[in-house]
Amino acid sequence: xxxxxxxxxAMYAVAVLLAIPLGKYLARVFKGDPTLTDFMKPLxxxxxxxxxxxxxADLNWKQNLAAxxxxxxxxxxxxxxxxxxxxxxxxxxxxxxxxxxxxxFNSAISFLVNCDLQHYSGESGxxxxxxxxxxxxxxxVSAATGMAAAVLLFRSFLPERSETVGNFYVLFTxxxxxxxxxxxxxxxxxxxxxxxxxxxxxxxxxxxLQGDTxxxxxxxxxxxxAIKHLGTNGGGWFGANSAHPLENPxxxxxxxxxxxxxxxxxxxxxxxxxxxxxxxxxxxxxxxxTVGMLLLLIPTIVTELHGNPAIAQLGIAQPTGAMEGxxxxxxxxxxxxxxxxxxxxxxxxxxxxxxxxxxxxxxxELLGMMVNAFYGGVGAGLLNFYYFLIIxxxxxxxxxxxxxxxxxxxxxxxxxxxxxxxxxxSALLVKGGTALAAWVFIQYNNVDWVVKPSAWLNNPAFxxxxxxxxxxxxxxxxxxxxxxxxxxxxxxxNVSTGFILLLGRYVPIIGPVAIAGLLAKKKYVPESSGTLxxxxxxxxxMIFAVIVILTALSFFPALALGPLAEYFSLK
Amino acid sequence: xxxxxxxxxRLTLVMLVLLVVIYPLVVAGIARLAPGSGKGExxxxxxxxVGYKLIGQAFTQDRYFNxxxxxxxxxxxxxxxxxxxPSNPDYLKTVQARIDTFLVHNSTVQKSxxxxxxxxxxxxxxxxxVSPTAAKIQNARIAKIRGLSAERLNQLVDEQxxxxxxxxxxxxxxxxxxxxxxxDTLK
Numbered sequence: 155x156x157x158x159x160x161x162x163x164a165m166y167a168v169a170v171l172l173a174i175p176l177g178k179y180l181a182r183v184f185k186g187d188p189t190l191t192d193f194m195k196p197l198x199x200x201x202x203x204x205x206x207x208x209x210x211a212d213l214n215w216k217q218n219l220a221a222x223x224x225x226x227x228x229x230x231x232x233x234x235x236x237x238x239x240x241x242x243x244x245x246x247x248x249x250x251x252x253x254x255x256x257x258x259f260n261s262a263i264s265f266l267v268n269c270d271l272q273h274y275s276g277e278s279g280x281x282x283x284x285x286x287x288x289x290x291x292x293x294x295v296s297a298a299t300g301m302a303a304a305v306l307l308f309r310s311f312l313p314e315r316s317e318t319v320g321n322f323y324v325l326f327t328x329x330x331x332x333x334x335x336x337x338x339x340x341x342x343x344x345x346x347x348x349x350x351x352x353x354x355x356x357x358x359x360x361x362x363l364q365g366d367t368x369x370x371x372x373x374x375x376x377x378x379x380a381i382k383h384l385g386t387n388g389g390g391w392f393g394a395n396s397a398h399p400l401e402n403p404x405x406x407x408x409x410x411x412x413x414x415x416x417x418x419x420x421x422x423x424x425x426x427x428x429x430x431x432x433x434x435x436x437x438x439x440x441x442x443x444t445v446g447m448l449l450l451l452i453p454t455i456v457t458e459l460h461g462n463p464a465i466a467q468l469g470i471a472q473p474t475g476a477m478e479g480x481x482x483x484x485x486x487x488x489x490x491x492x493x494x495x496x497x498x499x500x501x502x503x504x505x506x507x508x509x510x511x512x513x514x515x516x517x518x519e520l521l522g523m524m525v526n527a528f529y530g531g532v533g534a535g536l537l538n539f540y541y542f543l544i545i546x547x548x549x550x551x552x553x554x555x556x557x558x559x560x561x562x563x564x565x566x567x568x569x570x571x572x573x574x575x576x577x578x579x580s581a582l583l584v585k586g587g588t589a590l591a592a593w594v595f596i597q598y599n600n601v602d603w604v605v606k607p608s609a610w611l612n613n614p615a616f617x618x619x620x621x622x623x624x625x626x627x628x629x630x631x632x633x634x635x636x637x638x639x640x641x642x643x644x645x646x647x648n649v650s651t652g653f654i655l656l657l658g659r660y661v662p663i664i665g666p667v668a669i670a671g672l673l674a675k676k677k678y679v680p681e682s683s684g685t686l687x688x689x690x691x692x693x694x695x696m697i698f699a700v701i702v703i704l705t706a707l708s709f710f711p712a713l714a715l716g717p718l719a720e721y722f723s724l725k
Numbered sequence: 726x727x728x729x730x731x732x733x734x735r736l737t738l739v740m741l742v743l744l745v746v747i748y749p750l751v752v753a754g755i756a757r758l759a760p761g762s763g764k765g766e767x768x769x770x771x772x773x774x775v776g777y778k779l780i781g782q783a784f785t786q787d788r789y790f791n792x793x794x795x796x797x798x799x800x801x802x803x804x805x806x807x808x809x810x811p812s813n814p815d816y817l818k819t820v821q822a823r824i825d826t827f828l829v830h831n832s833t834v835q836k837s838x839x840x841x842x843x844x845x846x847x848x849x850x851x852x853x854x855v856s857p858t859a860a861k862i863q864n865a866r867i868a869k870i871r872g873l874s875a876e877r878l879n880q881l882v883d884e885q886x887x888x889x890x891x892x893x894x895x896x897x898x899x900x901x902x903x904x905x906x907x908x909d910t911l912k
Contacts, residue, residue: 397848639808
């Protein structure tokens with residue numbers, strides 16, 4: 155047991171220790187200062203020339219948003235087309251069929267928005283072409299989009315008053331060449347040398363020691379699994395995601411994949427501190443997020459190590475903890491840790507099946523996604539945190555009777571309206587979506603869809619409700635993990651979560667970037683004794699209170715109906 | 726907007742070449758040096774491939790160490806867990822049935838000693854490992870069938886146990902396929 159604790163502590167410590175220098179590096183990359191990776195510059199210039207990008211042109215926030223949204227539309231069309239026709243396109247050694255239109259719609263959006271909700275299984279629902287040109291490609295570019303959007307936001311914190319906030323194309327390209335591509339290459343090779351397949355060979359057939367004939371799915375998985383974590387995407391090459399022994403062969407790869415998904419979200423916080431030269435402020439953000447993480451993590455670990463009370467009643471031993479849906483080589487502790495990290499930072503990859511998590515762990519996983527800003531996804535985490543920040547500045551400004559301002563710029567009605575709308579939208583999407591699903595489940599039990607509503611749920615009672623709630627929450631948070639028992643490959647879930655995915659991604663990008671654009675245009679008023687300082691523990695506490703009030707409380711009724719009700723019924 | 730569209734398409738094409746053609750080919754190329762040449766490492770007995778080192782396979786016979794239950798019957802082309810919730814009554818009946826079956830096949834084992842991993846399905850359905858405890862609890866059964874001493878089997882499990890990473894991180898595990906291959910070589 156001691157070694158399992160050491161493993162978890164090491165995973166966290168290494169991630170943070172790497173994140174601090176990496177944050178400094180990111181700040182230099184995005185400011186354009188000299189770095190160790192400047193040997194990439196010729197490649198970047200080549201990309202700009204072929205892409206028709208002007209490296210020196212600064213754009214205003216509307217132009218940047220137009221650029222971001224236009225290229226996202228192009229990616230969507232490309233992905234949708236490939237998925238619709240994957241069955242007849244090349245690189246399909248296993249002869250898998252094309253995706254149906256509603257599934258292709260859902261898959262394309264899901265990977266486009268860095269969510270990776272998968273209503274198919276990698277072994278049978280995708281081809282090597284789409285795994286690489288759709289799933290893996292979108293993993294790279296969606297993560298780079300999030301990172302670029304966050305850097306656009308950083309610029310608004312600087313004192314210079316300006317119309318322009320940076321150049322999306324340049325920030326996007328640098329994210330790829332300086333972060334995601336080199337990082338993924340290293341991780342992919344570590345995985346490949348530990349047993350993850352990387353070649354293009356198709357399924358193999360073997361006869362086992364006991365004499366059974368078994369097909370074994372393979373493929374060029376290592377490269378995708380690397381960016382899946384580094385970009386906090388989470389979509390698996392195989393159906394069982396990082397619980398699959400080829401996708402996550404041993405404890406070392408488990409540590410690597412875990413550190414890979416944590417390191418950039420945390421590094422982005424420190425990058426902000428270095429970028430605007432306010433390191434204390436970065437530590438306040440880090441502190442708030444870490445307290446949030448611990449509050450979700452500790453109950454999860456306790457409940458998973460304690461084991462399933464219903465199984466304890468059957469009279470057997472649970473020496474390590476709850477084992478349903480978990481792998482022996484990771485054990486319940488590292489699985490519990492992963493289940494919280496992957497839900498707070500929007501990766502959504504899993505190394506154990508969340509549907510079989512203990513009831514309280516399920517509640518914590520859901521809460522992690524509902525807040526979606528305790529570290530959060532690459533870039534997206536800070537964008538989400540930003541609207542909590544704006545609201546906190548406003549509320550605490552009013553409480554102490556000072557003009558609400560952030561880094562020398564007044565926060566006024568327009569900014570607050572945008573921030574509040576973004577904050578309220580997620581509660582609406584998650585609860586509205588779940589209510590709609592529950593209504594269809596009751597009223598149209600027998601509709602002739604591929605999976606009839608009566609067959610949606612893999613578990614009865616409260617846990618069945620949790621399956622629907624989890625799916626909608628995961629879609630809105632762009633997380634991608636699931637209570638995978640849910641029969642979600644049918645028109646209802648494909649279409650409804652498709653739209654929630656879109657809104658859950660682009661509104662939280664557009665909102666903060668718009669606020670940042672509005673703030674950057676305002677006159678800079680130097681901070682004085684009349685300014686409310688934002689880099690103090692008191693202010694950190696205020697942000698925390700705002701997060702709890704805005705998210706935890708607004709989602710509490712839904713949690714009470716699902717995992718909390720199950721928890722109390724198990725006693 | 727028009728300029729954005731042209732840039733978007735051109736930049737997308739460049740990125741496709743870089744990320745979808747060059748990157749996977751580089752990874753695949755270097756991985757040829759890895760064990761199994763990046764195709765997945767296989768295990769051979771008497772010149773015949775009997776499995777993949779990392780992929781668990783079904784061992785249902787009493788003469789072999791049994792691995793964990795699998796929600797997909799160890800189908801390595803369709804990995805999945807059971808996705809059963811902890812309170813699901815049907816699921817609890819399944820677990821009860823597995824406990825009963827285990828006790829029939831291992832009559833010397835006390836119910837309270839059965840580790841949960843032997844009656845619960847793994848996350849992938851392909852878990853290649855069990856804990857040393859879960860292996861050793863089957864020693865008496867296998868010793869009887871194969872006419873070996875329980876002592877010798879204990880020793881075998883210890884030999885096949887992989888300790889924590891660097892002796893520091895994570896649980897100890899036993900690869901069931903490797904264990905059973907070694908078992909077959911015992912006299």
